[in-house]
Amino acid sequence: MDSISKSFEQNKEEEQSLQKPTQSFEEFLSRLPRQCGWIPLIDFYHYQGCWYHPLFLRGVIAAQQHFEAQPTEIFLCSVPKSGTTWLKALAFAIVTRTKYSDLSSHPLLSTMPHECIPCLEIDVVRKEYSNQTDAFPLLATHIPxxxxxxxxxxxxxxxxxxxxxxxxxxxxxxxxxxxxxxKDATYVSLEEALELFCKGVSSYGPFWDHVLSFWKARKEAPHRVHFLVYEEMRKDPLPSVKNLADFIGHPFSVDEENEGVLQKIMDLCSFENLSNLDVNKKGRHRPGSMLAIDNNAFFRKGKIGDWQSHLTPEMAERLDQITREKFGGTGLPLYVSDADTHGN
Known part of the structure; x- marks a missing residue:
């Protein structure tokens, strides 16, 4: 039995336990394996094969218990910091391009992408958004x-x-x-974070099992799961954006392409454009909440290979070795499994 199926099966007991009406969320947490997380004084909790910050875990469980999906809904999924912000911007611009045909006043110029598409385990389960409509079917999630x-x-x-x-x-x-x-707290060092990441202890992690859970679903139902590769999109976004539009049911017509609509959307949603907007340089996401953070935290560099400025060759090889072990033979893009020339 593979690790994903095993983790799913062995945690049925967790689900059954959580159904007890007298058990509070705090009591439930006390029964889960826990591990020091990446943020000081906040432990991660292990649930159904993944590690969660308690705030996100509460939302995951609420979604599992109460969310009723509509068949027209489309979920934008990822491990955190894998290109989520860019994907949200592109999908939002594609789906709403008729409504916001005048790009000079487009919502993305004054609203950061994470506020344009609700997150299932944060926004939707807290009733801050109602179910989506056929006209706007997009939701986002980091849940495996x-x-x-x-x-x-x-x-x-x-x-x-x-x-x-x-x-x-x-x-x-x-x-x-x-x-x-x-600012007054001590965050984990890069070396400490790497140790946790390699052990699978990261938000919604293990990273590799998260990817494989959707890759397995794609192999079983390719018409329902569409994969995008961040590096391929950065090098040549046009094919990926066209395929994305086709998959979510909003293809670009020949006339739109000839009129430059596709290119304008790519320009609008480019990292370079979004990162230089006032809202993303000076605004704040979820102000007043425990999840409040400056918008500019979502727009650091977006550069392929930036790891070379931070990781030693040994650290990089450690990550690549796990990637080769996990992804080898699965059919995932080969660049993910191939070792890079470390240290260059």
Missing amino acids: YHSLPKSIISGGCKFVYILRDAKDAFVSLWHFLCRATP
């Missing part, structure tokens, strides 16, 4: 496939999954959480 609410799996929903080189995803996540850590 095997832990999604049953109504999503059985309801015919579609999934767009974006993956990124584990080395860059790790470095990006570490920088992000350093920014999220209170």
Whole structure:
């Protein structure tokens, strides 16, 4: 039995335990394995094969218990810091391009992408958003496939999954959480974070099992799961954006392409454009909440291979070795499994 199926099966007992009406969330947490997380004084909890910050775990469980999916819904999925912000911007611009045909006043110029598409385990379960409509079917989540609410799996929903080189995803996540850590607190060092990441202890991790959960679903139902590769999109975004639009049911017409609509959307959603907007340089995401963070934390560099400025050759090889062991023979893009020339 593979690790994903095993983790799903062995945690049925957790689900049954959580159904007890007298058991509080805090009592439930006390029964789960726990591990020091990346943020000081906040432990991660192990549930259905993954590690969670308690705030996110509460949302995951609420979604599993109460969310009723609509068959037209499309979920944008990823491991954190794998290109989620860019994917949200592109998908939002594609789906709403008729409504916001005047790009000079487009919502993305004044609203950061994470506020344009609600997150299942944070926004939707807290009733801050109602179910989506056929006209705007997009939702986002970091929940691994095997832990999604049953109504999503059985309801015919579609999934767009974006993956990124584990080395860059790790470095990006570490920088992000350093920014999220209170200024008077001590955040984990890069070396400590790497040790946790390699053990699978990271938000919604293990990284590799998360990717494989959706890859397995894609192999079983390719018409429902569409994979995007961050590095391929950065090098040549046009084919990926066209395929994304086709998959989510909003293809670009020949006339739109001739009129430059596709190119304008790519320009609008480019890292260079979004990162230089006032809202993303000076704004704040979820102000007043425990998840509040400056918008600029979501726009650091977006560069392929930035890990080379942070990881030693030995650290990089350690991540690559796990990637080769986990992804080898699966059919995932070969660049993910191939060792880079470390240290160059």
